[in-house]
Amino acid sequence: MFVRLLLNTKSSITLMMPWWIGTGGAGLRTAFGLSAAGFKTAVISKLFPTRSHTVASQxxxxxxxxxxxxxxxxxxxxxxxxxxxxxxxxxxxxxxxxxxxxxxxxxxxxxxxxxxxxxxxxxxxxxxxxxxxxxxxxxxxxxxxxxRTGHAMLHTLYGQVCTPFFDESFTTMLGSI
Structure with a gap:
């Protein structure tokens, strides 16, 4: 599997690893689980992770x-x-x-x-x-x-995820080899 990203610098990059798109509460928890299980994981998000809609949950x-x-x-x-x-x-x-x-x-x-x-x-x-x-x-x-439950949860999960983040990025192509 691969994903091609359009980065905020107007350049692109191709990732050849397990990746996760989205950084709300579910996305961050999934990225944490994959990383903790030993998978080399990248997180792709169209905005900074702690600004996802989960932060609005009260x-x-x-x-x-x-x-x-x-x-x-x-x-x-x-x-x-x-x-x-x-x-x-x-x-x-x-x-x-x-x-x-x-x-x-x-x-x-x-x-x-x-x-x-x-x-x-x-x-x-x-x-x-x-x-x-x-x-x-x-x-x-x-x-x-x-x-402020959503706010606290996002910040807690974001602090636990030890994997590369591609913030303010857009996926332009998904595929398999």
Whole structure:
């Protein structure tokens, strides 16, 4: 596989390695995972990574940690499937809701400065009508960094990705040899 880039200097370059296009939260996490797994990775972005739209996310990230009250990933799964009007990919929702606590702890270990309770646990707030016990009440499930969760996540991930970045670049050709 190769990618040809039009760089911000009006010159072009051809990369012959695994590459990742995009630097939002998902793009940076993918680049981190590829790099950590030993792949020689380059990140291509049309803007500086910490200016992607993920920075606008204020609310937080849902995970059934149970830091404020009892919670269960199965209740979170039910809540998510119901919220999708039963049209969401239930296998994907199952995986996402079951693995969400692990992803939150991973971000915490990377240095994401989550808001905390008085006893030091990650603070969780009620948000967006989240429910517990299969619809029997509201629950605090949203992990947040005040109202700057997206900003904190982007800066945390950007600080962890140890790979070349091609910022303000455009892909002009994708192909395989």
């Amino acid at each position: 609310a937080g990230i849902n995970a059934a940690l149970g830091n404020m009250e009892e919670d269960d990933w199965r209740w979170y799964m039910y809540d998510t499937v119901k919220g999708s009007d039963w049209l969401g990919d239930q296998d994907a929702i199952h995986y996402m809701t079951e693995q969400a606590p692990r992803a939150i702890i991973e971000l915490e270990n990377m240095g994401m400065p989550f808001s905390r309770t008085e006893d030091g646990k990650i603070y969780q707030r009620a948000f967006g009508g989240l429910i517990s016990h299969y619809g029997k009440g509201e629950i605090h499930r949203t992990c947040c960094v005040a109202d």
